[in-house]
Amino acid sequence: MPEKLAWKRKDLLGIEELSKEEIELILNTADSFKEVTTRRIKKVPALRGKTVVNLFYEPSTRTRTSFELAAKRLSADVINIAVEVSSVKKGETLIDTGRNIEALMADVIIVRHNCSGAPYILSKSVKASVVNAGDGWHEHPTQALLDIFTLKSKLGRIKGLKVSIIGDIAHSRVARSNIWGLTKLGAQVTVCAPPVLIPPGMESFGVKVTNDLDEAIREADAINVLRMQFERDNVSAFPSRMEYFKAYGVTEDRLKGAKKHILVMHPGPINRGVEISAEVADGPKSVILEQVTNGIAVRMAVLYLVTHAQGGAI
């Protein structure tokens, strides 16, 4: 008899609304899909005849490519809409764009938007499944899932792990999704950044807050180093990249006080010599490229689950 599946959601909008069991279901499903990505023919027919649309209002290489590859490995047809060259430039609203995409018989819309909450609005106005590929400063659920998946496959568990998230916490959707996901699965999370980059009330997320990088590194089983988002023009608190690197850049030297098995993660793209040194990014503790590989398996799992959400999908 098939085991019962708990997945009932039409959409994947964020980690905050997921239960521990739902997160575990995605991770376990991703495990099976990782095996598919190692086959001679890396393609299965599970989404044959379905159409997946990538709707990106912000630039992205890794996330868009990863979703595209994931959909193609499930045999779906994929369309990429980059907003710079679309009718949005002519004034079309998000909801109208969404409905038009749906009129093309799309089954899944993967959306990245610079406004927090945009995927939620879209999901209410279309029947297609909506997957959040990053909304403003809010959530980036598949990034957190692939970070957690990588941690679990390298360290064997999540419960009881100490994970430090280092960098621009204030403007990071990756940080928020990771915090929700990791704490739900029983990890202890520390966030570390200069005071200006930590939003007030951070403790209410159930995390430890520190401004001391060495402290954040010392206890950690893994560190997740966030990118300084210079394109968002929100780091005026720091006079220069050099100064940030000196105070908060993760280098071989600063990792000397770390646990031997410490894993270094980064959601990419890396600013070498700003938040992380080249030696660390390319070094033996880094799992940055494994994160990218795992991202495909995790996104295959998400696409599979949302398109086959069971009756009475919410």
Added chain:
Amino acid sequence: MGFTEKAKIMDKEAVEKALIRMSHEILEKNKDTDGLVIVGIRNRGELIANRMAANIKEISGKDIPVGAMDITLYRDDLTQVAEQPVVKETVIDFDINGKMIILVDDVLFTGRTIRCALDELIDFGRPKNIQLAVLIDRGHRELPIRADYVGKNVPTSLDEVVEVRLSEADGTDEVVLCQKN
């Protein structure tokens, strides 16, 4: 939807004897065991495959590679099934090109599971041939598929269910005919 048990079709001894007989038949038909591999369909087919490999080892002294496959992603009814099955890993860590594959499942019914398994196997390579071994053939085929090795033929009606229980998963070896309620 519940089931009521109607009759025990096979007990532990009958299951064991059938699997030993089928293992002999496989060896009789495949005299050269060098290219022989066994692949079981999850979940019960995998367990039966392991037992057959152990039988073949005992009879011929030869180690036969065993793989396990999950056919969920190849199903033609993914959008229709009431209870979505959990996707499990396919583990075939040997080359199947040019091999003689014994594909193993517990119950042969419509043949659709076997169709999925054949499609998936072909994506792994080009075997010399694929032979099908099932513990129970309950009839009602919807596709032109037949088994090469059968433990027991059991005529059934469509409102019945055949449950194969194996000690590794269910604590006991038996085959039971159930009535859908």
